[in-house]
Amino acid sequence: MVYHKQQLKEERDQPRPFGKHPGFIVRRHEPFNGGPQPALLHRSFITPTELFYVRNHGAVPQVDPARYRLTIGGMVQRKLELTLEDLQANFARHTLVAALQCAGNRREELMRVEPIPGEVPWGSEAVGNAAWGGVRLRDVLQAAGVAEHALHVAFTGLDEVERHGRSFGFGGSIPLEKALSEEVLLAYEMNGAPLEPVHGYPLRVVAPGYIGARSVKWLASMMVQETPSDNYFQAHAYKLFPPSARADNVDWSSGMMLGDFPVSAVICSPDQGASVPAGIVTVEGYAIAGGGRTVERVDLSADGGTSWISATLQHKKQRWAWTLWTAHVELAPGQHQLIARAWDSAANTQPEDPRHIWNFKGYINNAWHRVDLLVR
Ligand SMILES: Nc1nc2c(c(=O)[nH]1)N[C@H]1C(S)=C(S)[C@@H](COP(=O)(O)O)O[C@H]1N2
Ligand SMILES: [Mo]
Numbered sequence: 599m600v601y602h603k604q605q606l607k608e609e610r611d612q613p614r615p616f617g618k619h620p621g622f623i624v625r626r627h628e629p630f631n632g633g634p635q636p637a638l639l640h641r642s643f644i645t646p647t648e649l650f651y652v653r654n655h656g657a658v659p660q661v662d663p664a665r666y667r668l669t670i671g672g673m674v675q676r677k678l679e680l681t682l683e684d685l686q687a688n689f690a691r692h693t694l695v696a697a698l699q700c701a702g703n704r705r706e707e708l709m710r711v712e713p714i715p716g717e718v719p720w721g722s723e724a725v726g727n728a729a730w731g732g733v734r735l736r737d738v739l740q741a742a743g744v745a746e747h748a749l750h751v752a753f754t755g756l757d758e759v760e761r762h763g764r765s766f767g768f769g770g771s772i773p774l775e776k777a778l779s780e781e782v783l784l785a786y787e788m789n790g791a792p793l794e795p796v797h798g799y800p801l802r803v804v805a806p807g808y809i810g811a812r813s814v815k816w817l818a819s820m821m822v823q824e825t826p827s828d829n830y831f832q833a834h835a836y837k838l839f840p841p842s843a844r845a846d847n848v849d850w851s852s853g854m855m856l857g858d859f860p861v862s863a864v865i866c867s868p869d870q871g872a873s874v875p876a877g878i879v880t881v882e883g884y885a886i887a888g889g890g891r892t893v894e895r896v897d898l899s900a901d902g903g904t905s906w907i908s909a910t911l912q913h914k915k916q917r918w919a920w921t922l923w924t925a926h927v928e929l930a931p932g933q934h935q936l937i938a939r940a941w942d943s944a945a946n947t948q949p950e951d952p953r954h955i956w957n958f959k960g961y962i963n964n965a966w967h968r969v970d971l972l973v974r
Contacts, residue, residue, distance in 0.1 A: 616658070616796040619648040625718050629654040630796065633723030640866035640882050640922050643913055644695065645726035647789050652796050653700045653724060655768050655831070656759040659816050663800050668784075672752075672821035675743030682786065682800050689733035689741075694783060696806035696918040697886050698813055700724035701836055701856055704864075704967075705960035707952045714960040715845075722864040722967065725886065727920045730804045731787030736778045744774065744822055751777040752827035753803050753814035761830050769829030770812045770836065772805050772857070774822070781806045781890070781918055784817065806918035807889045809856045809962070811836045826855060835959065844958050858889030862948060862964035863896045863923070863940035873972040876931045883967075885911070886920040887942035898925040899937040903950065903966070909938075929973045938967045 614620060615630060624632040633639075633651030663682055670678040703724035705717060718724075739751070752771040759768050776782060783804040786793060793799040798815030805812040811831055826832055837853030863885035868874055885893040892915045897906035909925035927936070939948045949955050952965040 616652065617648060617794065618652070619646075622649070623721075623723065625720065629656050630658065631718050633720070633725075635869075636722055636864075636866040637869050639723055639725075640884050643727060643919070643922060644729055644789060647728070647791070647794060647797070650726040650728060650788075650797065651700065651724045653702075653718075653810060654757070654796070656757040658796050659756045659758070660795065661756060661800055661816060666800050668801060668817060669819045670738065670742045670822070671819065672823045673745035673748040674739075674822050675745065676741075678738075678742050680738070685733055685738070685784065685801070686786065689737045691731060692734055692783060693729060693731045693787075694781060694804070694806065694918060695727065695729050695916070696781070696804060697725060697727040697920040698804070698810045699859055699886060701809035701811060701859065701961040704862075704963040704965075707965065708956050708960045708963050711953050711956045714958065717960050722866070724810075725884070725920070727884075728788050729790065730783055730785040731790070732783045732785035732801070732804070734780060735782040735784055735803070736780065738784060738820075739777060739822070742822070747824060748822045749774050749824050750822075750826050752821045752823055752829070752832075753812075753817055754819045754829065755798075755814045756816040756818045759830075766830070767818060768814060768831055769827050770814055770832040771823075771827035771829075772808065772812050776805065776808070776857070807858055809836060809859050812857070836961070837959070838961055839957050839959065841956060848958070856961060859886075860948075860962055860964045861885075861887045861891065861893065861940050861942040861946050862967075863893075863938040864967045865936055865938050865969045868936075868969060868971055870969050871972075872969075873974055874929075876929060876973050878926050879929050879971075879973070881909070881925045881927060881936060881938075882922065883938060884920045884922055885940040887940070890917050891942040891944050891946070892917055893921045893940050894943050895941045896923045896925070897939050897941070898927065900927050900929060900934055902935065903937055929971070931973050934971045934973055936969045936971060
Protein backbone atom coordinates (compact mmCIF):
# COMPACT_ATOMS: atom_id res chain seq x y z
CA MET A 599 0.00 0.00 0.00
CA VAL A 600 1.43 3.36 -1.00
CA TYR A 601 0.98 6.35 1.26
CA HIS A 602 -1.20 9.01 -0.41
CA LYS A 603 -1.94 12.63 0.48
CA GLN A 604 -5.63 11.81 0.53
CA GLN A 605 -4.99 9.19 3.16
CA LEU A 606 -3.01 11.66 5.22
CA LYS A 607 -6.02 13.96 5.25
CA GLU A 608 -8.34 11.16 6.30
CA GLU A 609 -5.99 9.92 8.97
CA ARG A 610 -5.19 13.29 10.47
CA ASP A 611 -8.12 13.01 12.85
CA GLN A 612 -7.39 9.40 13.75
CA PRO A 613 -5.79 8.75 17.13
CA ARG A 614 -2.02 8.47 16.84
CA PRO A 615 -0.97 5.87 19.40
CA PHE A 616 2.23 6.84 21.22
CA GLY A 617 2.61 9.87 18.95
CA LYS A 618 3.41 7.73 15.92
CA HIS A 619 3.01 8.94 12.34
CA PRO A 620 -0.35 8.40 10.57
CA GLY A 621 1.50 6.10 8.13
CA PHE A 622 2.49 3.73 10.93
CA ILE A 623 1.23 0.18 10.44
CA VAL A 624 -0.04 -1.11 13.78
CA ARG A 625 0.58 -4.86 13.79
CA ARG A 626 -0.85 -5.31 17.30
CA HIS A 627 -2.56 -2.88 19.66
CA GLU A 628 -2.00 -4.76 22.94
CA PRO A 629 0.84 -4.97 23.43
CA PHE A 630 1.55 -2.17 20.98
CA ASN A 631 3.65 -3.28 17.97
CA GLY A 632 4.13 -1.58 14.64
CA GLY A 633 6.35 0.14 12.16
CA PRO A 634 6.24 2.51 9.18
CA GLN A 635 5.06 1.69 5.70
CA PRO A 636 8.13 0.72 3.64
CA ALA A 637 7.74 3.78 1.42
CA LEU A 638 8.28 6.02 4.49
CA LEU A 639 11.24 4.12 5.88
CA HIS A 640 14.01 5.10 3.50
CA ARG A 641 13.32 8.84 3.37
CA SER A 642 16.06 9.88 5.77
CA PHE A 643 19.27 8.40 7.16
CA ILE A 644 18.05 9.08 10.71
CA THR A 645 14.63 7.52 11.22
CA PRO A 646 12.37 10.14 12.84
CA THR A 647 11.08 8.87 16.19
CA GLU A 648 7.47 9.06 14.97
CA LEU A 649 8.38 6.50 12.29
CA PHE A 650 10.63 4.26 14.40
CA TYR A 651 9.21 0.75 14.80
CA VAL A 652 8.00 -0.45 18.17
CA ARG A 653 8.36 -3.99 19.48
CA ASN A 654 6.73 -4.62 22.85
CA HIS A 655 6.01 -7.89 24.65
CA GLY A 656 3.94 -6.27 27.41
CA ALA A 657 2.24 -2.97 28.22
CA VAL A 658 4.37 0.18 28.24
CA PRO A 659 5.24 0.87 31.90
CA GLN A 660 4.81 4.42 33.23
CA VAL A 661 8.04 5.18 35.05
CA ASP A 662 8.35 8.04 37.56
CA PRO A 663 11.84 9.47 36.97
CA ALA A 664 12.10 10.64 40.59
CA ARG A 665 11.67 7.10 41.89
CA TYR A 666 13.62 5.36 39.14
CA ARG A 667 16.68 3.30 40.16
CA LEU A 668 19.01 1.15 38.08
CA THR A 669 20.53 -1.66 40.13
CA ILE A 670 23.80 -3.38 39.21
CA GLY A 671 24.62 -6.63 40.96
CA GLY A 672 25.94 -10.16 40.57
CA MET A 673 29.69 -10.65 40.02
CA VAL A 674 30.75 -7.09 40.85
CA GLN A 675 32.96 -5.60 43.55
CA ARG A 676 30.37 -2.96 44.48
CA LYS A 677 26.63 -3.29 44.04
CA LEU A 678 25.27 -0.03 42.68
CA GLU A 679 21.91 1.65 42.75
CA LEU A 680 21.83 4.65 40.43
CA THR A 681 19.27 7.35 39.78
CA LEU A 682 18.88 8.87 36.33
CA GLU A 683 20.64 11.96 37.70
CA ASP A 684 23.58 9.87 38.96
CA LEU A 685 24.01 8.45 35.48
CA GLN A 686 23.77 11.83 33.80
CA ALA A 687 26.02 13.67 36.28
CA ASN A 688 28.71 11.08 37.00
CA PHE A 689 29.31 9.41 33.66
CA ALA A 690 30.42 10.91 30.34
CA ARG A 691 27.68 11.37 27.75
CA HIS A 692 28.27 9.65 24.42
CA THR A 693 26.23 9.66 21.24
CA LEU A 694 26.11 7.09 18.49
CA VAL A 695 24.07 6.61 15.33
CA ALA A 696 23.02 2.98 15.34
CA ALA A 697 20.35 0.86 13.72
CA LEU A 698 18.06 -1.40 15.71
CA GLN A 699 16.49 -4.34 13.94
CA CYS A 700 14.09 -6.89 15.35
CA ALA A 701 15.08 -10.53 14.81
CA GLY A 702 11.55 -10.95 13.46
CA ASN A 703 11.95 -8.35 10.70
CA ARG A 704 10.62 -9.82 7.40
CA ARG A 705 8.97 -12.75 9.19
CA GLU A 706 5.96 -12.35 6.86
CA GLU A 707 7.97 -13.92 4.02
CA LEU A 708 8.83 -16.94 6.21
CA MET A 709 5.15 -17.25 7.13
CA ARG A 710 4.31 -17.68 3.46
CA VAL A 711 6.59 -20.74 3.41
CA GLU A 712 4.91 -22.32 6.45
CA PRO A 713 2.67 -20.65 9.07
CA ILE A 714 4.33 -19.35 12.25
CA PRO A 715 1.47 -19.10 14.73
CA GLY A 716 1.51 -16.54 17.52
CA GLU A 717 4.30 -14.34 16.17
CA VAL A 718 4.05 -10.80 14.79
CA PRO A 719 3.89 -10.91 10.94
CA TRP A 720 6.50 -8.21 10.30
CA GLY A 721 7.09 -6.93 6.80
CA SER A 722 10.40 -5.14 6.33
CA GLU A 723 9.60 -2.28 8.74
CA ALA A 724 10.91 -3.66 12.06
CA VAL A 725 14.10 -1.64 11.71
CA GLY A 726 15.22 1.95 12.21
CA ASN A 727 18.34 4.07 12.48
CA ALA A 728 18.52 6.55 15.36
CA ALA A 729 20.97 8.87 17.10
CA TRP A 730 21.25 7.54 20.64
CA GLY A 731 22.61 9.51 23.60
CA GLY A 732 23.58 8.16 27.00
CA VAL A 733 26.45 6.63 28.90
CA ARG A 734 28.67 3.73 27.94
CA LEU A 735 27.68 0.48 29.62
CA ARG A 736 31.42 -0.12 29.98
CA ASP A 737 31.84 2.97 32.19
CA VAL A 738 29.04 1.86 34.52
CA LEU A 739 30.45 -1.69 34.71
CA GLN A 740 33.86 -0.27 35.54
CA ALA A 741 32.36 1.78 38.37
CA ALA A 742 30.88 -1.42 39.79
CA GLY A 743 34.07 -3.41 39.23
CA VAL A 744 33.58 -6.61 37.23
CA ALA A 745 34.76 -9.74 39.07
CA GLU A 746 37.00 -12.36 37.51
CA HIS A 747 35.28 -15.24 35.66
CA ALA A 748 32.27 -13.09 34.74
CA LEU A 749 31.16 -13.76 31.15
CA HIS A 750 27.73 -12.17 30.60
CA VAL A 751 25.69 -9.13 31.54
CA ALA A 752 21.96 -9.79 31.99
CA PHE A 753 19.35 -7.05 31.73
CA THR A 754 15.78 -6.94 33.02
CA GLY A 755 13.11 -4.37 32.14
CA LEU A 756 10.34 -2.84 34.25
CA ASP A 757 7.57 -4.11 31.99
CA GLU A 758 5.39 -7.08 32.90
CA VAL A 759 5.19 -9.80 30.31
CA GLU A 760 2.89 -12.81 30.61
CA ARG A 761 4.22 -16.17 29.51
CA HIS A 762 3.01 -19.62 30.58
CA GLY A 763 0.96 -18.17 33.45
CA ARG A 764 3.87 -16.21 34.87
CA SER A 765 4.46 -12.47 34.85
CA PHE A 766 8.00 -11.11 34.67
CA GLY A 767 10.10 -8.32 33.19
CA PHE A 768 11.42 -8.75 29.64
CA GLY A 769 15.11 -9.65 29.77
CA GLY A 770 18.16 -10.82 27.89
CA SER A 771 21.92 -10.76 28.05
CA ILE A 772 25.00 -9.96 26.05
CA PRO A 773 28.48 -11.43 26.45
CA LEU A 774 30.75 -9.40 28.76
CA GLU A 775 33.11 -8.78 25.85
CA LYS A 776 30.31 -7.03 23.95
CA ALA A 777 29.19 -5.21 27.12
CA LEU A 778 32.68 -3.75 27.49
CA SER A 779 32.85 -2.53 23.88
CA GLU A 780 32.62 1.19 23.22
CA GLU A 781 29.42 0.93 21.15
CA VAL A 782 27.05 -0.40 23.80
CA LEU A 783 25.12 2.40 25.50
CA LEU A 784 22.70 2.86 28.33
CA ALA A 785 20.68 5.44 26.42
CA TYR A 786 18.44 8.13 27.87
CA GLU A 787 18.10 10.06 24.59
CA MET A 788 16.86 9.18 21.13
CA ASN A 789 17.21 11.61 18.23
CA GLY A 790 18.13 14.47 20.56
CA ALA A 791 15.18 14.14 22.94
CA PRO A 792 14.58 12.12 26.11
CA LEU A 793 13.48 8.58 25.24
CA GLU A 794 9.78 8.30 24.48
CA PRO A 795 7.90 6.03 26.96
CA VAL A 796 7.28 3.50 24.19
CA HIS A 797 11.03 3.32 23.41
CA GLY A 798 12.12 2.67 26.99
CA TYR A 799 11.96 5.87 29.07
CA PRO A 800 13.88 6.64 31.17
CA LEU A 801 16.74 4.27 30.24
CA ARG A 802 17.37 1.49 27.77
CA VAL A 803 20.22 -0.64 26.51
CA VAL A 804 21.38 -0.01 22.95
CA ALA A 805 23.46 -2.99 21.78
CA PRO A 806 24.34 -2.06 18.18
CA GLY A 807 24.84 -4.88 15.67
CA TYR A 808 22.82 -7.29 17.83
CA ILE A 809 19.18 -8.28 17.35
CA GLY A 810 16.89 -5.67 18.89
CA ALA A 811 15.80 -8.00 21.71
CA ARG A 812 19.09 -7.44 23.54
CA SER A 813 18.45 -3.68 23.71
CA VAL A 814 16.28 -3.96 26.81
CA LYS A 815 13.93 -1.03 27.41
CA TRP A 816 12.85 0.45 30.79
CA LEU A 817 16.04 -1.01 32.20
CA ALA A 818 15.59 -1.95 35.88
CA SER A 819 18.56 -4.14 36.68
CA MET A 820 21.81 -5.53 35.35
CA MET A 821 23.44 -8.68 36.68
CA VAL A 822 27.03 -9.60 35.90
CA GLN A 823 27.24 -13.38 35.75
CA GLU A 824 28.95 -16.49 34.41
CA THR A 825 26.02 -17.67 32.28
CA PRO A 826 23.62 -16.01 29.84
CA SER A 827 20.32 -14.70 31.19
CA ASP A 828 17.78 -17.38 32.08
CA ASN A 829 14.96 -14.98 31.14
CA TYR A 830 12.42 -16.56 28.76
CA PHE A 831 13.48 -14.15 25.99
CA GLN A 832 17.09 -15.34 26.11
CA ALA A 833 16.67 -19.00 27.06
CA HIS A 834 13.63 -19.88 24.88
CA ALA A 835 12.67 -17.08 22.51
CA TYR A 836 15.13 -15.30 20.21
CA LYS A 837 16.98 -18.54 19.56
CA LEU A 838 17.63 -19.99 16.14
CA PHE A 839 16.48 -23.61 15.89
CA PRO A 840 17.19 -26.29 13.28
CA PRO A 841 14.73 -26.56 10.35
CA SER A 842 13.07 -29.69 11.76
CA ALA A 843 12.17 -28.06 15.09
CA ARG A 844 8.50 -27.23 15.73
CA ALA A 845 6.71 -25.99 18.86
CA ASP A 846 5.64 -29.52 19.75
CA ASN A 847 9.01 -31.27 19.36
CA VAL A 848 11.56 -28.55 20.10
CA ASP A 849 14.54 -29.27 22.29
CA TRP A 850 14.99 -25.79 23.75
CA SER A 851 18.66 -26.45 24.44
CA SER A 852 19.35 -27.10 20.73
CA GLY A 853 18.88 -23.49 19.70
CA MET A 854 21.52 -20.86 19.18
CA MET A 855 21.10 -17.67 21.19
CA LEU A 856 20.96 -14.88 18.64
CA GLY A 857 23.42 -12.00 18.90
CA ASP A 858 24.84 -10.41 15.74
CA PHE A 859 22.28 -10.19 12.94
CA PRO A 860 23.16 -11.07 9.32
CA VAL A 861 23.60 -8.73 6.34
CA SER A 862 20.44 -7.71 4.51
CA ALA A 863 19.17 -5.31 1.84
CA VAL A 864 15.54 -4.30 1.41
CA ILE A 865 13.74 -2.50 -1.42
CA CYS A 866 11.47 0.21 0.05
CA SER A 867 10.42 1.92 -3.15
CA PRO A 868 8.74 0.99 -5.45
CA ASP A 869 6.53 -0.89 -3.04
CA GLN A 870 5.41 -4.50 -3.54
CA GLY A 871 2.73 -4.61 -6.26
CA ALA A 872 3.32 -1.03 -7.44
CA SER A 873 2.52 0.06 -10.96
CA VAL A 874 5.17 2.31 -12.54
CA PRO A 875 5.65 3.93 -15.97
CA ALA A 876 8.08 2.23 -18.39
CA GLY A 877 11.58 3.65 -18.73
CA ILE A 878 14.17 4.37 -16.06
CA VAL A 879 12.84 3.28 -12.67
CA THR A 880 14.49 4.56 -9.49
CA VAL A 881 14.79 1.88 -6.84
CA GLU A 882 15.57 2.80 -3.22
CA GLY A 883 15.98 1.00 0.05
CA TYR A 884 18.07 0.29 3.11
CA ALA A 885 20.86 -2.18 3.82
CA ILE A 886 22.20 -3.26 7.15
CA ALA A 887 25.13 -5.36 8.36
CA GLY A 888 25.35 -6.86 11.82
CA GLY A 889 28.18 -7.23 14.30
CA GLY A 890 30.02 -4.04 13.40
CA ARG A 891 30.58 -5.13 9.80
CA THR A 892 29.79 -2.59 7.09
CA VAL A 893 27.65 -2.89 3.97
CA GLU A 894 30.11 -2.98 1.07
CA ARG A 895 27.80 -3.42 -1.89
CA VAL A 896 24.13 -3.69 -2.75
CA ASP A 897 23.23 -5.57 -5.95
CA LEU A 898 19.99 -5.23 -7.85
CA SER A 899 18.64 -7.68 -10.43
CA ALA A 900 15.64 -7.40 -12.72
CA ASP A 901 16.11 -10.82 -14.34
CA GLY A 902 15.79 -13.30 -11.49
CA GLY A 903 19.41 -12.99 -10.37
CA THR A 904 21.13 -13.72 -13.70
CA SER A 905 22.64 -10.24 -13.94
CA TRP A 906 23.11 -7.57 -11.30
CA ILE A 907 23.87 -3.88 -11.18
CA SER A 908 25.48 -2.12 -8.22
CA ALA A 909 23.42 0.39 -6.28
CA THR A 910 24.87 3.66 -5.02
CA LEU A 911 25.40 3.56 -1.26
CA GLN A 912 24.68 6.83 0.50
CA HIS A 913 26.29 6.19 3.88
CA LYS A 914 29.34 4.14 3.22
CA LYS A 915 31.44 2.42 5.85
CA GLN A 916 29.63 3.77 8.86
CA ARG A 917 29.71 0.97 11.42
CA TRP A 918 26.52 0.29 13.43
CA ALA A 919 24.31 2.45 11.19
CA TRP A 920 22.31 1.30 8.20
CA THR A 921 22.96 2.68 4.72
CA LEU A 922 20.38 3.92 2.28
CA TRP A 923 20.91 3.05 -1.37
CA THR A 924 19.63 3.97 -4.83
CA ALA A 925 19.75 2.20 -8.19
CA HIS A 926 18.26 2.88 -11.61
CA VAL A 927 16.97 0.15 -13.91
CA GLU A 928 15.39 0.44 -17.32
CA LEU A 929 12.17 -1.56 -17.54
CA ALA A 930 9.88 -2.27 -20.51
CA PRO A 931 6.11 -2.64 -20.06
CA GLY A 932 5.03 -5.91 -18.42
CA GLN A 933 5.39 -7.80 -15.15
CA HIS A 934 8.79 -7.54 -13.46
CA GLN A 935 10.41 -8.67 -10.27
CA LEU A 936 13.24 -6.68 -8.70
CA ILE A 937 15.68 -8.44 -6.37
CA ALA A 938 18.11 -6.85 -3.94
CA ARG A 939 20.96 -8.39 -1.99
CA ALA A 940 23.84 -6.92 0.01
CA TRP A 941 27.42 -7.93 0.76
CA ASP A 942 29.18 -7.04 3.99
CA SER A 943 32.82 -6.42 4.90
CA ALA A 944 33.30 -10.12 5.77
CA ALA A 945 32.08 -11.02 2.23
CA ASN A 946 28.86 -12.45 3.63
CA THR A 947 25.85 -12.20 1.37
CA GLN A 948 22.22 -13.33 1.50
CA PRO A 949 20.50 -16.64 0.79
CA GLU A 950 18.28 -16.76 -2.28
CA ASP A 951 15.12 -18.12 -0.83
CA PRO A 952 13.34 -17.91 2.53
CA ARG A 953 12.53 -21.63 2.21
CA HIS A 954 16.19 -22.39 2.88
CA ILE A 955 16.35 -20.50 6.17
CA TRP A 956 12.85 -21.10 7.56
CA ASN A 957 12.80 -21.64 11.34
CA PHE A 958 9.75 -22.16 13.50
CA LYS A 959 10.08 -18.90 15.47
CA GLY A 960 10.61 -16.94 12.26
CA TYR A 961 13.87 -15.15 12.96
CA ILE A 962 16.52 -13.36 10.91
CA ASN A 963 15.07 -13.73 7.45
CA ASN A 964 17.66 -12.14 5.18
CA ALA A 965 16.72 -13.90 1.94
CA TRP A 966 17.01 -11.92 -1.30
CA HIS A 967 14.39 -9.20 -1.10
CA ARG A 968 11.91 -9.31 -3.98
CA VAL A 969 9.37 -6.77 -5.17
CA ASP A 970 6.87 -7.43 -7.97
CA LEU A 971 6.05 -4.53 -10.29
CA LEU A 972 3.64 -3.83 -13.08
CA VAL A 973 5.38 -1.63 -15.64
CA ARG A 974 2.90 0.13 -17.90
N1 LIG B 1 11.75 -4.25 28.44
C1 LIG B 1 11.63 -4.58 27.14
N2 LIG B 1 12.66 -4.34 26.32
C2 LIG B 1 12.59 -4.65 25.00
C3 LIG B 1 11.44 -5.29 24.47
C4 LIG B 1 10.34 -5.52 25.36
O1 LIG B 1 9.29 -6.04 24.99
N3 LIG B 1 10.48 -5.15 26.69
N4 LIG B 1 11.41 -5.66 23.16
C5 LIG B 1 12.74 -5.90 22.54
C6 LIG B 1 12.71 -6.14 21.12
S1 LIG B 1 12.33 -7.71 20.63
C7 LIG B 1 13.12 -5.20 20.22
S2 LIG B 1 13.21 -5.57 18.58
C8 LIG B 1 13.45 -3.82 20.65
C9 LIG B 1 12.56 -2.82 19.96
O2 LIG B 1 12.89 -1.52 20.36
P1 LIG B 1 11.91 -0.33 19.97
O3 LIG B 1 10.53 -0.69 20.39
O4 LIG B 1 12.45 0.88 20.65
O5 LIG B 1 12.00 -0.19 18.47
O6 LIG B 1 13.30 -3.64 22.04
C10 LIG B 1 13.69 -4.73 22.83
N5 LIG B 1 13.64 -4.37 24.22
MO1 LIG C 1 12.72 -7.93 18.44
